[in-house]
Amino acid sequence: MPRHYVVPSLITWLMLLVCQSGCCLLDSITAASNFSLVPNYINTSNLHQDYCERKRKLPNFVGWRLSTEKLTATLPIDNIQENYVREVQNSIFSVVYPTPLKSRVLLVAVSKEVLEDILDLDFSVSETEEFLHLVSGTKILLESLPLAHRYGGHQFGSWAGQLGDGRAHLIGVYTNRFGDRWELQLKGSGRTPYSRNGDGRAVLHSSVREFLGSEAMHFLGIPTSRAASLVVSDDDVWRDRFYNGNIKKERGAIVLRIAKSWFRVGSLEILAFSGELELLRTLLDLVISEHFPSINVNDSNRYLIFFSEVVSETAHLIALWMSVGFAHGVCNTDNFSLLSITIDYGPFGFMDSYDPDFVPNTSDDERRYKIGNQANVGMFNLNKLFQALNPLLDIRQKQLASQILEGYPEQYYKHFTELFKAKLGLLGDSEDDGYLIAFLLKLMEDTKADFTMTFRQLSEISQDQLKELSIPQEFWALQDVAKHKFFANWVAMYLLRLKRNTGDSYSERSRRMIGINPRYVLRNWMAESAVQKAERNDFSEVRLLQQVLQHPFQMQTVAERAGYAQRPPAWAKEIKVSCSS
Template sequence: MWGPLVPWTVAWAAWAAAAGRAVPEAAGASRACGRAPLCLNESSLQQGCCERERGAASFSAWGLSSESLLDPFPIDPIQENYVRNVRNCIFSVAYPTPFKSRVLLVAVSKEVLEDILDLDISVKEKVDFLQFVSGEKVTPGSVPLAHRYGGHQFGIWAGQLGDGRAHLIGVYTNRHGERWELQLKGSGKTPYSRNGDGRAVLRSSVREFLCSEAMHYLGIPTSRAASLVVSDDDVWRDQFYNGNIKKERGAIVLRLAKSWFRIGSLEILARSGELDLQRRLLDFVIQEHFPSIAVNDSNRYLEFYSTVVLQTANLIALWMSVGFAHGVCNTDNFSLLSITIDYGPFGFMDSYDPNFVPNTSDDERRYKIGNQANVGLFNLNKLLQALKPLLDPRQKQLASQILEEYGKHYYIRFTELFKTKLGLLGENEDDNYLIAFLLKLMEDTKADFTMTFRQLSESTEDQLKELHIPEEFWALQDLAKHKLFSEWVTRYLLRLNRNKGDSDTKRRRRMATVNPRYVLRNWIAESAIRKANLNDFSEVHLLQQVLQHPFQRQQAAEKAGYSQRPPAWAKDLKVSCSS
């Protein structure tokens, strides 16, 4: 068994030899830059070495490192890739399973490639890039890993879960000094696949690729997506768990995050009594991702917990501000860095409804949009339970008090965001009532969430004062049917008059920067998926462009009807955990 004290190159060479794999020539020789494995030899150093300084590295000279994840932790000593109960490690070495059929590169994110991975967009034309993003080729310096974690699923401890269809293929530190962990999703079986086949299908992969990027441009902390590939491999799915098994196509998303550690990463160690390993993982996470916390501070776990509580409250408030429901808010899907991860049966609300549930598998409506803040509290409590074995009695008491403040943090942040959506400046004791009043009107009239706020940002004060709602403002027209609409408008205009140094033009301009005109509604994603299933990826590409500028009116988006009333068939759409 080789652990954290064994040099990573030696450990990997030993593993690769035992597994019958060839060790790439550049493995261990790619640290010439001192920051990331890009420059592979002395001649490249003499030629100016890092093309990445110009932000456009060639793919043949580009690589990843697994050193920062292999060195600190013991690795699963079992080399074979079969489903099993794993203990006393954070990762298992597991290689992606290449597709058997042809693979097509459907889409890439230019910003992710160029600004995060230091690659020129032209890399998408290269065969070795396609092999890389489809799991066929491993870059020098990379040791593909599957992460061991557990979690509470729908409120019940589910035991060992882990990366059942994802491979962490390496870490990249870019020219900005940012550290990113790259993961293939849908890339085959791992020791944590349970009864699954390790694959993801095209429909769910399109949704993840588009939504992770859409959330980024909405200003919400999220994982990113670099590429999407589809194969002709058959993948069989019972999409709605009703016995109707259908053949679908396998797909893979290359996604990135600063870290993929989640609440469940700590829960599995606490539950298994692996406290030394839990402490090592916590110290690693703090040192790498929480620079304001001193790693030798005796209260570091308390400070860590306080930060996660605050950031989780912020994240869920941000979700609510754009009408986003995650769909599966299990503890294994909640990031320790409080970013949005693991896009499954998510949904953006059309009509405002606190009981909106995007996941048809959620029979108890546990994860309805109006319950997300409460679920956040539940998950943070489970994190606290996992941390308690590492805290002294005083720290446990303080941690419980920190958790009690979660509701206040969430409420403050929610109010701030919705005040901004309404263009309100300064403080007024009636602001909370004004927000609640509007949401109640929206609920009663089933007014569209996104477009109600957007059309308020496009309405002049004179139009509101006269209750003159233009015909194209269909969401506001729905809202105006409420008998109390005029009363709300009167209160709203009085409040706007209290905005010191403001003008109607400034107010509308300000509101237009925070109230999106376009979000990835389920019906819009479904439209793109239906075309993609016929090898027509034009709408995937269109949505990529539109969702990069969600606050700007776009001619192509208007032509596609993305800001119009959702079609009637949208109400019958179903999304499940199956992917």
């Protein structure tokens, strides 16, 4: 392929992809050999390991304590106790209890890892009535005061005013044997002062997706909230899922999800917008002291340093999303965590065929949150965070914060390049690496090749097979790319670049690539199949997917039998997901 043909179009295309689109995979792989599947926000230090092993998991809730005391002692609480929709002022939380489900409740799924490794509960606890009462919102532990969080946000680019936890209840904070604090939140547990016109419920369809989606992301090594349990009831919940006037009856469900913190960009925006600057300062100082231990809370530059860390980690997070073809679907500021973890799983989607214009959310008429625009949206949201911090910054700090924000695209581009180099098994640096990555992505886009399996099959195919352009039938995604008239040119460039991997071998490269290119992701058709069975109280596929997605990089017989690594079925293209849940 003549070099002059590719450089102008593809390099321009790559830069657009990075700054306007986004297509990435980074920081936890800066060196492929050091890649870790464990998100860096979970404490797995060996110093705690012996203590962890010595302390038995609790067989029941005796001695197991939840509390919101620190939050309520530090932050002001809404002085109105009644649960009705209203504008809330001068407070961070409202006290509000979950609304119990009226009909029978069935346990759909439980995360053994979350229960045992984070919440210190033996898995057998999940079989008790006490557990079912807790995760369905029927009972609250005595020492904990359930809270709904007040926040605002920019939705689809426009200021939406007060939003808040309209169907979620923070039922307590748990401090585990590692000393880590985790906030437990029920989603779908009834109305709050922030419900607006909603009923405070979530339905089975979206709840299955949230449970599986957050757990899948964790095992892919991407910072995320976790899901502890999922229950479903026979309560009727009415939804116009696609906003077309076709209202249907669905079943109510509740997810118990956990995170180190649920504070988001919108948590600060609402305070700045309302002029509650002392409260803004109080909340920021709490967030910094609790979740940014490297920042001195007495440092006059602490908000500037905080902003710099959030900018850096947000660039990292979105790059990681792109590395696995994940589109969040609703990247509003109220869905962007201050801890740069993935939260609020709604109309998300993992991309099948590579397409920078992929939009998982059918409610997104303007295609604002297409996968290729996520990096750009990250910049928009960080700018809104900057505006929220502005009242607390002096002139010099504002100038520095502006410079930090301007550096976001470069950080994202760096993450993008390093991650895709790792996906391709490249070691060291070459000036042509960006070109090589862009070239492949363009071939994939033109041939509509499968994103996940193209990289996975590049991890498994031999160099001789590539060199001879002899693509075995089982490498169906690579066969699609190979139909492109310039595939042979890319292969020649790729093999030449691999020769620069000093001291590297095929087996070592394949091992590295297999360790970062998943074979299984939660495709929409897989989630939809599980949901359809769950609607009939057959939870087998939900649990099968949960099991498979815990080991996304390992070939599994049961997953192969289910077709999870095969070409998506034709009906997958007809699946629609919206904001309604």
